[in-house]
Amino acid sequence: MxxxxxxxxxxxxxxRLAADSPASALERWLAQKLYEYAGSPPLRLVLWSGDEVGAxxxxxxxxxxxxxxxxxxxxxxxxxxxxxxxxxxxxxxxxDLVAFLEHVYTGVAETNEQNWxxxxxxxxxxxxxxxxLTGSRANIHHHYDLGNRFYELWLDREMQxxxxxxxDPAMTLEQAQLAKMEHVCRKLRLKPGDRVVEAGCGWGxxxxxxxxxxxxxxxxxxxxxxxxxxxxxRAKREGLDGRVEYVEDxxxxxxxxxxxxxxxxxLEHVGTAHYAELGEVIHRVLTPAGRGxxxxxxxxxxxxxxxxxxxxxxxxxxxxxxxxxxxxFEPRAFSVLDVENLRxxxxxxxxxxxxxxxxxxxxxxxxYDEAFVRAWRLYxxxxxxxxxxxxxxLFQVVFTRARNNELAWSRAHLYE
Amino acid sequence: MxxxxxxxxxxxxxxRLAADSPASALERWLAQKLYEYAGSPPLRLVLWSGDEVGAxxxxxxxxxxxxxxxxxxxxxxxxxxxxxxxxxxxxxxxxDLVAFLEHVYTGVAETNEQNWxxxxxxxxxxxxxxxxLTGSRANIHHHYDLGNRFYELWLDREMQxxxxxxxDPAMTLEQAQLAKMEHVCRKLRLKPGDRVVEAGCGWGxxxxxxxxxxxxxxxxxxxxxxxxxxxxxRAKREGLDGRVEYVEDxxxxxxxxxxxxxxxxxLEHVGTAHYAELGEVIHRVLTPAGRGxxxxxxxxxxxxxxxxxxxxxxxxxxxxxxxxxxxxFEPRAFSVLDVENLRxxxxxxxxxxxxxxxxxxxxxxxxYDEAFVRAWRLYxxxxxxxxxxxxxxLFQVVFTRARNNELAWSRAHLYE
Numbered sequence: 001m002x003x004x005x006x007x008x009x010x011x012x013x014x015x016r017l018a019a020d021s022p023a024s025a026l027e028r029w030l031a032q033k034l035y036e037y038a039g040s041p042p043l044r045l046v047l048w049s050g051d052e053v054g055a056x057x058x059x060x061x062x063x064x065x066x067x068x069x070x071x072x073x074x075x076x077x078x079x080x081x082x083x084x085x086x087x088x089x090x091x092x093x094x095x096d097l098v099a100f101l102e103h104v105y106t107g108v109a110e111t112n113e114q115n116w117x118x119x120x121x122x123x124x125x126x127x128x129x130x131x132x133l134t135g136s137r138a139n140i141h142h143h144y145d146l147g148n149r150f151y152e153l154w155l156d157r158e159m160q161x162x163x164x165x166x167x168d169p170a171m172t173l174e175q176a177q178l179a180k181m182e183h184v185c186r187k188l189r190l191k192p193g194d195r196v197v198e199a200g201c202g203w204g205x206x207x208x209x210x211x212x213x214x215x216x217x218x219x220x221x222x223x224x225x226x227x228x229x230x231x232x233x234r235a236k237r238e239g240l241d242g243r244v245e246y247v248e249d250x251x252x253x254x255x256x257x258x259x260x261x262x263x264x265x266x267l268e269h270v271g272t273a274h275y276a277e278l279g280e281v282i283h284r285v286l287t288p289a290g291r292g293x294x295x296x297x298x299x300x301x302x303x304x305x306x307x308x309x310x311x312x313x314x315x316x317x318x319x320x321x322x323x324x325x326x327x328x329f330e331p332r333a334f335s336v337l338d339v340e341n342l343r344x345x346x347x348x349x350x351x352x353x354x355x356x357x358x359x360x361x362x363x364x365x366x367x368y369d370e371a372f373v374r375a376w377r378l379y380x381x382x383x384x385x386x387x388x389x390x391x392x393x394l395f396q397v398v399f400t401r402a403r404n405n406e407l408a409w410s411r412a413h414l415y416e
Numbered sequence: 417m418x419x420x421x422x423x424x425x426x427x428x429x430x431x432r433l434a435a436d437s438p439a440s441a442l443e444r445w446l447a448q449k450l451y452e453y454a455g456s457p458p459l460r461l462v463l464w465s466g467d468e469v470g471a472x473x474x475x476x477x478x479x480x481x482x483x484x485x486x487x488x489x490x491x492x493x494x495x496x497x498x499x500x501x502x503x504x505x506x507x508x509x510x511x512d513l514v515a516f517l518e519h520v521y522t523g524v525a526e527t528n529e530q531n532w533x534x535x536x537x538x539x540x541x542x543x544x545x546x547x548x549l550t551g552s553r554a555n556i557h558h559h560y561d562l563g564n565r566f567y568e569l570w571l572d573r574e575m576q577x578x579x580x581x582x583x584d585p586a587m588t589l590e591q592a593q594l595a596k597m598e599h600v601c602r603k604l605r606l607k608p609g610d611r612v613v614e615a616g617c618g619w620g621x622x623x624x625x626x627x628x629x630x631x632x633x634x635x636x637x638x639x640x641x642x643x644x645x646x647x648x649x650r651a652k653r654e655g656l657d658g659r660v661e662y663v664e665d666x667x668x669x670x671x672x673x674x675x676x677x678x679x680x681x682x683l684e685h686v687g688t689a690h691y692a693e694l695g696e697v698i699h700r701v702l703t704p705a706g707r708g709x710x711x712x713x714x715x716x717x718x719x720x721x722x723x724x725x726x727x728x729x730x731x732x733x734x735x736x737x738x739x740x741x742x743x744x745f746e747p748r749a750f751s752v753l754d755v756e757n758l759r760x761x762x763x764x765x766x767x768x769x770x771x772x773x774x775x776x777x778x779x780x781x782x783x784y785d786e787a788f789v790r791a792w793r794l795y796x797x798x799x800x801x802x803x804x805x806x807x808x809x810l811f812q813v814v815f816t817r818a819r820n821n822e823l824a825w826s827r828a829h830l831y832e
Contacts, residue, residue, distance in 0.1 A: 109819075167826035300749040300818050322752055326739035333716040335809060336738055339755035344823055391818060393751060402716050402807060403525075407760055410583035415828040 023049040027068075030075060037078070039107020043100060047071065061103065062094040083308030083382075087375040097377065098354075101385040109390055148203070148230045150367065154356035158205035159230075162265035162295065163346040163394045173352040176345075181209040184262060186414045187338065187398050188291050190214040194259040197221070197285055199251035199278075200266025204231025204244065210262075211243040218244045219258075221251045254281050260291050267296035267325070268317045275320075275327035283332040289406045291398065292334070297346070298322060298393040306382065313379050319392060329399055338398040338411065343387050346394045350384035439465040443484075446491060453494070455523020459516060463487065477519065478510040499724030499798075503791040513793065514770075517801040525806055564619070564646045566783065570772035574621035575646075578681035578711065579762040579810045589768040592761075597625040600678060602830045603754065603814045604707050606630040610675040613637070613701055615667035615694075616682025620647025620660070627659040632676075634660045637667050670697050676707050683712035683741070684733045691736075691743035699748040705822045707814065708750070713762070714738065714809040722798065729795050735808060745815055754814040754827065759803050762810045766800035 023031070031045055031053045042057025046064045048071070065071045070090040073081040085091040093100045148159075155161055156177040164176035165183045184206065190196065192215030201207050201220035204227070210216050222228050228248040235241045251266070261282050270278055282292055297319040304310070305317050322339065329336055357364070357380055365373045386392040400407070439447070447461055447469045458473025462480045464487070481487045486506040489497040501507040509516045564575075571577055572593040580592035581599045600622065606612065608631030617623050617636035620643070626632050638644050644664040651660045667682070677698050686694055698708055713735040720726070721733050738755065745752055773780070773796055781789045802808040816823070 106819075165826075167828060169825055300751050301746040321742065321746060323739050323742035323746060326737065326742075330717040330737060330739060333807065335716050335757065335759065336755065336811075337757045339752065340827065341751065341753045343751065344821065344825075388821060389819075391749065403522075403805075405760065405804060409585055409760070410581075410831070411756065411827065412583060412831040415826070415831045 021049075021068075023047045023051045023068075027051075027071065028053065031071070034075060034078070037108070037111065038104045039109075039111040041103035041107040043103055057103070059099060060095050061100050063100065064092040064094060066090045066092065077307065080307040080311065083306075083312060083375065083378055086378050087371045089371075089374070097381045098385060101382055102389045105385050105390040147367075148226055150364065151203075153360040153364065154353050158209065159203035160205050161202055163297075163342055164349040164352075165342065166345050166348050169348060173349070173356075176349065176352075177205075178209070181206050182213070183414065184264065184293055184295065184396070185210055185214050187396065188260045188262060188293050189408065189413075190216050190260060192216065195219075195257070196260045196262060197254060197256065197258040199254070199261070199263040199281075200269070201227075201231065201246065202265065203227050204235060204246055206262070206264055207231070207244045207246070208235055208238060208240050211240050212238070216243075216260075219247060219256065220244065221247050221249055221254060223248065223250055252277060252281055254285055256285055257287055258285050258290060259287050260293075261286055262293045262295075264293075264295040265297075267294055268314070268319055271316065271318060272320055272324050272327060275324070276331050279328040279330075279332050279334065282328070282334070286401065288401060289404045291337075291400050293396060293398050294325070294328070295394070295396045296320065296325070298325065298395045299391055300393060301391075303391060306386075309379060309382070312375065322395060322397075325395065325397060329397075333402045334399045335402050335404070336397060336399050337407065338396075340396045342394040342396065343392065346392070347384050347387035350380055350387065354380045354384060437465075437484075439463045439467045439484075443487065444469065447487070450491060450494070453524070453527065454520045455525070455527040457519035457523040459519055473519070475515060476511050477516050479516065480508040480510060482506045482508065493723065496723040496727065499722075499728060499791065499794055502794050503787045505787075505790070513797045514801060517798055518805045521801050521806040563783075564642055566780065567619075569776040569779065570769050574625065575619035576621050577618055579713075579758055580765040580768075581758065582761050582764050585764060589765070589772075592765070592768075593621075594625070597622050598629070599830065600680065600709055600711065600812070601626055601630050603709050603812065604676045604678060605824065605829075606632050606676060608632065611635075611673070612676045612678060613670060613672065613674040615670070615677070615679040615697075616685070617643075617647065617662065618681065619643050620651060620662055622678070622680055623647070623660045623662070624651055624654060624656050626678075627656050628654070632659075635663060635672065635674075636660065637663050637665055637670060639664065639666055668693060668697055670701055672701055673703055674701050674706060675703050676709075677702055678709050680709075680711040681713075683710055684730070684735055687732065687734060688736055688740050688743060691740070692747050695744040695746075695748050695750065698744070698750070702817065704817060705820045707753075707816050709812060709814050710741070710744070711810070711812045712736065712741070714741065714811045715807055716809060717807075719807060722802075725795060725798070728791065738811060738813075741811065741813060745813075749818045750815045751818050751820070752813060752815050753823065754812075756812045758810040758812060759808065762808070763800050763803035766796055766803065770796045770800060 027047070028051055031047060031051070035045055035053045040055070042055055043061035043063065044052045044054035044056065046052050046062050048065060048067050065074065067090060070085045073085060074091070082091065086093070151159060151161060156174045158177055160177040160180065163180065164173060165180035166176045167179060171179065190210060194216040196210055196216050196218045198207050198218060198220040201222045204220060207218040207220040211218055220231070222231070225248060228246050231246045232241070235244045235246070286292060299319050299321045302321055302324065305314065305319065310317055357376065361373050383392070443463070444467055447463060447467070451461055451469045456471070458471055459477035459479065460468045460470035460472070462468050462478050464481060464483050481490065483506060486501045489501060498507065502509070567575060567577060572590045574593055574597070576593040576596065579596065580589060581596035582592045583595060587595065606626060610632040612626055612632050612634045614623050614634060614636040617638045620636060623634040623636040627634050636647070638647070641664060644662050647662045648657070651657045651662065702708060715735050715737045718737055718740065721730065721735065726733055773792065777789050799808070
């Protein structure tokens with residue numbers, strides 16, 4: 001057996017990590033470095049041995065690292081392994097998960113970028129999965145075909161799985177999702193009889209809203225089989241099936257001619273390599289005076305998606321910067337008319353989702369298992385925190401063709 | 417003497433261009449190519465010899481090319497020489513200058529980009545003059561120190577030489593310039609006591625408006641000596657000299673700490689190579705919850721300034737794309753909150769300026785000369801046309817620091 005205070009990694013006689021022997025001096029030093037990597041936030045890391053590093057804050061925030069192997073995994077790739085280890089309970093957060101994540105996100109953002117651990121981790125990060133036609137189908141299936149029943153438990157009645165709009169933060173989620181859809185329609189200046197095409201329509205709520213509230217016809221594309229089935233069924237039930245058509249196909253196969261193009265929450269799955277192609281699709285289908293709106297999670301500067309979310313929750317996802325988004329518009333010289341950043345609206349949306357989710361946690365555990373419940377809890381809480389304390393943004397970009405002079409003289413009509 | 421129909425260039429016995437001999441077949445063919453380069457618009461080119469190419473439109477638009485040398489200059493670099501030759505009367509536009517320019521701008525924009533003449537001209541274009549500290553001073557002096565008296569003749573009372581804001585297009589220019597300043601103040605969410613810094617303040621009208629209407633203190637930078645003199649004098653006269661300080665210095669030498677950063681119509685003179693530096697300046701002076709606004713002419717995709725305007729009117733000017741503007745914000749991860757494109761507002765502003773300018777054309781000819789009057793007429797009419805029929809945009813970009821969560825829940829406050 002190794003001495004407890006040596007600078008080596010304790011291993012058993014079989015050459016494997018000694019699961020629960022006391023932490024060595026090296027391990028306590030590494031724990032301290034891990035803590036500093038997270039920006040020395042007001043919380044404590046508690047090792048399997050009971051050793052602690054860190055500092056008390058207002059609360060009693062503690063991250064319990066239950067075994068030695070979990071500790072080394074966390075060191076090797078915290079962004080990826082935190083999620084996996086948390087999901088299976090080898091990491092536990094004592095007290096408030098959201099507060100814990102806020103401290104860590106804030107701390108990591110503020111740490112010196114030259115931090116050695118950060119540099120190592122940047123090197124081992126990989127690009128997200130490619131979004132070719134078949135890749136997209138696999139990536140989308142992974143997330144959106146989990147079962148409509150699961151999402152019904154915690155989304156609003158219109159099944160909007162995108163940022164809501166809270167002009168008044170006291171609004172309910174139901175109100176804010178309706179407000180979001182109305183805001184999008186006003187930005188597109190829809191009028192009765194307009195033909196609208198939607199790329200990535202989710203469960204079809206926006207398409208139904210546009211048809212019902214603004215008298216337009218909609219052709220909406222989605223490659224998630226389960227979502228399209230749900231959307232068609234519901235449009236039929238609501239008597240909208242003559243005015244809303246759901247097409248189970250990739251947006252790149254879009255045909256026809258439309259007065260408006262809209263895409264809410266699809267761009268995150270497109271991949272910057274395909275932005276010019278998306279611009280070509282829009283160029284192909286938009287009338288000369290047509291308007292377009294793209295609503296997407298974004299960044300202030302290029303950054304990869306958290307690798308755990310990218311691998312386990314949202315394969316192929318990448319939130320672009322505004323600069324990167326211009327790769328859609330510049331090649332065909334589309335004119336960007338309006339960009340609105342709804343960052344805090346997404347944080348509030350996620351707060352509502354998380355509360356609803358927690359109310360159904362037991363039921364979800366019965367549908368899947370406890371690790372699934374914990375993984376999704378972390379994903380929702382982590383996303384919420386990324387919008388308040390880290391770098392996620394939510395951009396709504398309105399555009400039109402360069403030569404279209406039929407423009408509103410102000411944006412006051414959005415607020416009437 | 418050469419034969420009239422040969423494919424050669426008619427020259428006199430002295431080896432110089434024969435000024436007024438009949439156009440050769442080659443020249444008529446080149447005139448046809450020049451016409452096609454402009455997208456075959458509904459107007460006629462009339463050569464010095466009386467030969468015409470082109471087609472009639474609704475009106476009687478004609479471009480008279482008064483001599484052979486003017487014709488060859490126009491062929492060699494139409495964007496540059498049109499302005500020079502028009503200014504000195506060797507080119508004349510019969511009927512309506514604005515309508516003529518609209519047809520040509522539209523036509524050029526629509527012509528196939530592979531057009532041989534266009535490709536040749538792209539090769540001979542040069543980059544704008546550099547905006548180093550001394551270069552900026554020379555460039556700005558060229559334009560803004562022409563004499564305050566000149567600008568007073570056709571600008572509004574607040575001497576706003578930037579795009580006005582016409583939420584109602586029937587507004588007067590005076591109203592629309594006040595509306596612009598108010599719109600900027602609301603976007604910055606100014607409150608009494610705020611400290612504001614302005615980069616490139618022109619004749620100081622916005623700084624005075626902010627102090628008077630919103631109770632803030634302003635430090636405003638400008639490197640134009642004449643403008644700063646005017647601004648100081650006027651602030652004193654209006655009893656604002658305790659609250660508005662005009663500094664005759666480059667924005668890069670800014671010091672202090674401010675709740676808001678504003679720059680209206682300066683970015684066009686900054687040059688993309690200096691955008692990151694501008695971002696650093698903002699990073700240095702803005703408080704943690706500070707807001708910023710940059711208002712600039714822009715493009716849908718990268719394009720050089722019209723070379724005549726860049727050389728004769730606005731040395732060093734370059735209107736950036738939104739993508740290029742992100743070079744200011746990304747390095748320090750500023751969060752872009754709002755982008756508004758006021759393209760048609762600038763066209764309307766220019767329409768007002770042109771009308772006022774024409775009312776004082778005789779007076780301006782006495783102050784300078786006829787060529788000056790014609791050059792500025794072309795510049796104003798050409799700019800107006802570029803906003804309606806070509807590719808100029810007007811972007812107002814609002815931003816804040818990434819970690820600032822003191823954000824408005826909607827933009828409704830801009831429209832109350």
